[in-house]
Amino acid sequence: NPITVIGGNARRMQKRVGAESELYNICESIVEESRRLERLVVDIGIYIEMIQREPKYSVVSLQSVISGALSRLSMKDSRAARVEVMLDPAFPDVQGDYDDLETMFFYLLENSFEALRPDNPYVRITSRMQNLASYFVQVEIFNTGSTPRPEDIEHLYAPFFSSKPMGTGFGLPIARLAARKNLASLALFPMPGEGTRCLIELPLPG
Helix, strand or coil: CCHHHHHHHHHHHHHHCCCCCCHHHHHHHHHHHHHHHHHHHHHHHHHHHHCCCCCCCEEEEEEHHHHHHHHHHHHCCCCCEEECCCCCCCEEEEEEEEHCCCCCCHHHHHHHHHHHHHCCCCEEEEECCCCCCCCEEEHHHEEEECCCCCCHCHHHCCCCCCCCCCCCCCCCHHHHHHHHHCCCEEEEEEEECCEEECCCCCCECC
């Protein structure tokens, strides 16, 4: 992997020049960007695979798919956060492709964790029926912390666009692609001073 080689050489250069050298910080920026490129390559691969793979619809437990996404995230992100999951027991299941839905929740939750305020790292996941005549269950992911600018929201769904310095620009595009493939929808709603709400509507079984 040439990206790994670039990062490794920059690390070796840092050891040679020492932390006092001006070159040390230049090498550090190369290391950070090589890590971002590695994440970018992984995300592009997931995006392409999701485009090419046909979904396999089945009855999916919401609790199971959210737990799976949180478990994946805990292995990747060591930041401590208070996470509350409060799902409506009357509607425990949705219809969709399990792998697609787990990937969708993984990227949405990763996005939430990255935006958290250090003094109040809190994520809440809830579900409810919007109305009894609906064939969809609504899942809300709320996080405290920084909110996207209203003028950036639609751009966030475009590949390579990111409002974060070290973002890959593929988290939300992957999540929206997964939602659309599974007859679902998602939308972001900034709440200045409080955080951000992400609303996902998923079809009920049958």
